[in-house]
Amino acid sequence: MTTLEEFRELAARGEALPDDSEVHAFMIETGERTRRLTARLNGEYLEPRERAELFGRITGEPAPSGFRIFPPFTCDFGRNIHLAENVFINSGCRFQDQGGIWIGAGSLIGHNVVLATLDHELSVARRGRLVPGPIRIGRRVWIGANVTVLAGVRIGDGAVVAAGAVVTRDVPSFTIVGGVPARVIRRLTEEEIGEGLGDGESDAAG
Template sequence: MTLKEFLDYVPTRGPLNTEGMHRLMNEMSEEARRVTFRLNSAWHSQEEIRSLLGELFGRPVPDTLRVFPPFYSDFGKNIHVGENVFINACCHFQDHGGVTLGDGCQIGHNVVFATLNHGLEPADRGTTYPAPIVLGRNVWVGSNATILQGVTIGDNAVVAAGAVVSRDVPANTIVGGVPARIIKRIDNPEK
């Protein structure tokens, strides 16, 4: 299986259970670890960080992206970031299913993006299923939050520190808790 075939397949949310898929996932994991080990093993300027992330993502990243390493990914080729995105230290991107961060997103320390889940039935536990995570514009995710597979977070939303987000989050809301629930609405999100 090629990377393009894999990336074309994952939006179907079908099982990742063929030998070809597993071989590609292992190859991509090895490549992602090689790049992230280089990224995380020494001090780098933001320009150097963006260059390494471009290598990891397989495409150039915006000049306005700012990342404070360490940065972790176990796939790397299915992360998409908009303009003026900030990612703080120790974030984990399990991006097989796709992670999209819209313009102006701010990601706190130690946030986890988990786009894979295992089958629930014991006989299906070894099979993983992908689903994308999509953050709209100006989303703020607090430290130690976990965003689970298939979640879309609307524009201007805030995810409280430590939240576990397992359902879509409407625009202009603040969510928190385990599992995350709406705490309040943001009345004037453009101010």
């Protein structure tokens, strides 16, 4: 049977996942386990601490300090989501995380954001094959409501993604992007950047 470590290694290669019944069985089994947990997260009132603890069970990693989430929340897999401190996830978000999602410290994820780490092959004959690509979000990023971020995208530190954008390519640090597909609108001013990030390497490098 495929292990979580083996699956993550496969996904990290960025190649089409093998047509291997064990790999797909592992994805399905893990996804069903996650859906049982998200059903509880979404189906009853939980205190903020309880929500954080349950999210830690979904990801298999303890929720970091300062983590907050407003349900409802859904994810396809659950075990390839990695968060730094003080991340906030607003209600209605959907994470397709088989390819891996990393969110840096202090980042804000708005209402109804979709993070999609899987593509399908373009070939009609192989359309059912899944191609993973990680999404890496840096520190103090603000992603507005109803944004979709596609597989393989890296969003740099301090960036802002305007509401309704579809992000198909990397976003430079300290820029505002918007539109479909998203394009750079402007760079943040020195005053807007300030000293909010402090020192250290970007969490998007993960």
